[in-house]
Each structure stands twice: as C-alpha cells, then as structure tokens.
Amino acid sequence: MGSVITGCSMPQADPSQQSIPTDSNQWQEKLGKTFEQLSESDRQLLSRYMLRMKLSEAFEAGAVPRTTIKQALVQQREYERLHPNNPTGKKSPIIANQQLGRIQAQTYPIALLPVKTSNSDSLNQVKLQFVLSNEGTIPIQSFKGSLLMQDAKLAKGKNFNVPITTFVPPIAPEQSSTIVIETSIEDINVMRAIKNAQDVTIIISEGTLILTDGQKIEFLNKLTK
Incomplete structure (x- = not known):
C-alpha cells in the first residue's frame, strides 16, 4: 500500500520576486499586500526607493524602470551606501519640497x-x-x-x-x-x-x-x- 502524505501545503510565494509596476499610480494597488509581507527594514528601504523614483527625472519623463522588489532593495542599499546623506536622491531643498508636496x-x-x-x-x-x-x-x-x-x-x-x-x-x-x-x-x-x-x-x-x-x-x- 502506498503511504499517505498529510500536512503538506503549497510554499508561499517570495514577495521579493514581485515586479514593481512602471506606473507609480498602481504601486499601492499592486504592492499593498506584498508590502506587508516584507520585514520592517525592507519596507522602509522599499519606501525610500519608491520616493527616490518619484523624485527622479525618469519619473518625470514617465519612464520608471521595470524591476522586482528584490532588485529594488539591492539598488537602494547600494545607492544609500554611496549617498548616505541623501537616501531619496533629492536634488535641492526647493525642488524636493515641491515634488514631495505633489506626492503628499x-x-x-x-x-x-x-x-x-x-x-x-x-x-x-x-x-x-x-x-x-x-x-x-x-x-x-x-x-x-x-x-x-x-x-x-x-x-x-x-x-x-x-x-x-x-x-x-x-x-x-x-x-x-x-x-x-x-x-x-x-x-x-x-x-x-x-x-x-x-x-x-x-x-x-x-x-x-x-x-x-x-x-x-x-x-x-x-x-x-
């Protein structure tokens, strides 16, 4: 007789493998549940990445690069290593205030x-x-x-x-x-x-x-x- 395997469950999908939409208007809708599955430190890191993208020239041109959450976290860690005093990439206080105002x-x-x-x-x-x-x-x-x-x-x-x-x-x-x-x-x-x-x-x-x-x-x- 064959053995019966019980208690098995499908492995949970790795949230870091989810792609980030190139359209920032879809970020909350598409990433809301996945965002909550990340650790607190990764949520903060990803939030700074998204803010940096919204403050970038690529965002203004409507060309936010396609990437996964994992790749975004790697990019943001490296960016913050190179720019420890400017983790969101703001260009100047005035420009940053205007951009942040629109985001808020x-x-x-x-x-x-x-x-x-x-x-x-x-x-x-x-x-x-x-x-x-x-x-x-x-x-x-x-x-x-x-x-x-x-x-x-x-x-x-x-x-x-x-x-x-x-x-x-x-x-x-x-x-x-x-x-x-x-x-x-x-x-x-x-x-x-x-x-x-x-x-x-x-x-x-x-x-x-x-x-x-x-x-x-x-x-x-x-x-x-």
Whole structure:
C-alpha cells in the first residue's frame, strides 16, 4: 500500500520576486499586500526607493524602470551606501519640497463638502466639512494644520486653520474621514465658492499628519506663502 502524505501545503510565494509596476499610480494597488509581507527594514528601504523614483527625472519623463522588489532593495542599499546623506536622491531643498508636496497631495487628498449658508452673503458663521482620504499604506491617527482653498473665481486662496483632529478610529488605507471646523467668512466670493464645492480645490498648505506607526508627515507648501 502506498503511504499517505498529510500536512503538506503549497510554499508561499517570495514577495521579493514581485515586479514593481512602471506606473507609480498602481504601486499601492499592486504592492499593498506584498508590502506587508516584507520585514520592517525592507519596507522602509522599499519606501525610500519608491520616493527616490518619484523624485527622479525618469519619473518625470514617465519612464520608471521595470524591476522586482528584490532588485529594488539591492539598488537602494547600494545607492544609500554611496549617498548616505541623501537616501531619496533629492536634488535641492526647493525642488524636493515641491515634488514631495505633489506626492503628499496625491497620497492624502482633501475635498470640501457643500455647505448651506444664510442668504445674506455677509458675515457668516459656517461649519465646514472637509473629507481627508488615505491613499497611503498606514492608518492616519491625527492632523493639525492649515488648508488652502483655491477657486478660479477667487483672486487669492483662502486659508482655514484646523485644530488638532484625532480620528477615531484611525483612517485606514483607502478610507476617508471628515474634518469639521467652524469659521467666520466675510468675503462674498469665498462664500459663493463654498456653495459650489465641486469647483473648489483644497490642499494642505502646512501642518502635521501623524500615522499610527508614529510617522510624522510634514506639509509645507512654500508656493502658497
């Protein structure tokens, strides 16, 4: 009689062999689960590699090289050995701030919900609701800072200060939560823009966003000053 083998299972695929999409917009969707299978040190190393790619001329030209996670980690270790003080390859503080600002805006987008105000369009005490989305890989614990509202009808943007807001529960990846503030607005054009929220662009002009793993994401958009 033949023996019966029990307790066998298929070997798990090596996450380091997965290819990194050349389209950075697919990184989170394609690598999310694989990313969690890596060790903490490899996750940090891969994050710095991806940031370096996004800050590179290849990314600006739409030509991020095709590679596997394993190859990317090897490349990043060698890059950091040669450039210990510049692991992400930023060219200058100004360029880096502008590039990081665009990356952060894509990772933590903000939207304004329509609000109902009085008919007077004068001094109004309004309650504004902003929606913060988490397109990153780590839950968002809290945020404090300033939001800049921009609209084609406005001569200049309007800033709204947000006191520290703790999200309970934290905003999980691919989820959203609201930030509610009360403010007085005298500008009629600002009021009209708020009533037509679909035409309004909201960005985080400055502030600190804290993730559940203790990371602090700093925002500083010098172009809005």
